[in-house]
Amino acid sequence: MTGPADQTATTSPAPAPAGAAPAGPRGAANRRGPFRAGERVQLTDERGRMNTVTLADEGEFHSHRGVLPHSELIGRPEGTVVENSAGFRYQALRPLLKDFVLSMPRGAAVVYPKDAGQIVTMADIFPGARVVEAGVGSGALSISLLRAVGDEGHLHSFERREEFADIARGNVETMFGGPHPAWRISIGDLAEELGEQEEPGSVDRVVLDMLAPWECLDAVATALAPGGVVICYVATVTQLSRTAEAMRADGRFTEPDASETMVRGWHVEGLAVRPDHRMVAHTGFLISARRLADGSERLAPKRRASKSEFSQEDLDAWTPVALGERDVSGKKLRRAGREALGLAERAARAGGGSTAGVLGDGPETAPQAPAGPAAEGEERERP
C-alpha cells in the first residue's frame, strides 16, 4: 500500500532540540524514521526469540551467539536485518505498544494488551476525555489511556505507592519520548483523594485496576458525570461478584456488564493451520457500568433476596492475601523505578523531549517478558 503514511514512515524527522517538545502529537515523532541512539529496539532472531536493547553510540548487544554493535543499527530504517559477529541474523524493529508493555520494567502485574484494547473500547475512552485511573502500577494501562485521550485530553492517575509511580513515570516517558501533556499522577488512595482533587460530576470515565475496587465506588460515583463510565479490571471471580454487588448497592450506577477476553493465536503455515498449542488462558475480568442521573433509579429485573447474598463471613474471607496479593518489597520497586526512569532519560535524549525525575540508567539488554507466568516481584498473581 502506498500513501502519505508510507512516505512519512521512510523519511527521517529531525529530532527537536534537547528540552523542546517535538512537533505533532506526543510520541508520534519517535515512532518513525531511522533508528536513533537512546531508542528501544526489538531484535528477533530466526527462531522468533526476542531481545529488547536500548541503542547507544558505543553500545553492543552480546549474546552467547556473538556480538552486534549498535552502530550497525543507528541510522538504519526499521525492519533492517543485520548480522552479528558470528553470522547470526536479527530483524530489528521498534517495539509496538503491545511489545513495549511486556518488556518494560515492572513492579506490579500489568494489564495485558488484549485487555487494554477492550478497556479503551468498552469504556469509550475518546480523544479529549477526562479520565481517572487507579492504581497506576507499572503504567501499562496508562500508556493505552494516554494514547486514547490524546494531547488534548486529561488522564489523572492515582497510585498509593510512590515507588510504583516512579516506575510508571519512567515507562510512560520512555514510550512517549518525554512527559505526556495530558498526564498527571497523584499519590494516595483513590477513595480518599478523588473527592479532594476532582469536582463532583466532572469526570467522563474511570478505570480501576486494583484489589478492592468496591472500596472506591462511592468516590467514583460522586466524581463521574451523568452517563459516565466506570470500568474495573479484576483478576478473580470473587472480586468480580463483590464489585457487581457493590455497584448495585450504590444505586447510582446502571446494571453492570461483565466479560472476559480470550485471544487464541493461530499457527498458519501451508496446510498446517491450527490454533497455537499454548495461550494466555486467564488474565482478568472486566466489569463496567454507567452513572445514572441524580434522582434516577437503576432499571433491572427485580431479584428476590436469596441464599446467594453475601454473609459477613464471606466478606471477612476476602483479605488481600486470600485474593492473591503479594507484598512487593520497596527495594525491588525502587530498582525497577531506577531502570524505568533511566530508560526514559535515554528515550528523551533520542527524541528531543524533556524528562523529569531521572534516577539512573537502565540495563543494556532487557529480555522479553514471558507471556505466561507473572514476573518476579509482581503485586499479585496474574500472567
Ligand SMILES: C[S@@+](CC[C@H](N)C(=O)[O-])C[C@H]1O[C@@H](n2cnc3c(N)ncnc32)[C@H](O)[C@@H]1O
Ligand atoms: C495491578 S497494579 C496496576 C497495574 C497497572 N494498571 C498497569 O497496567 O501497569 C495495582 C496497583 O493499584 C494500586 N492500588 C491499589 N489500591 C489502590 C487505591 N485504593 N488507590 C490507589 N492505588 C491503589 C497498587 O499500589 C498497585 O500499584
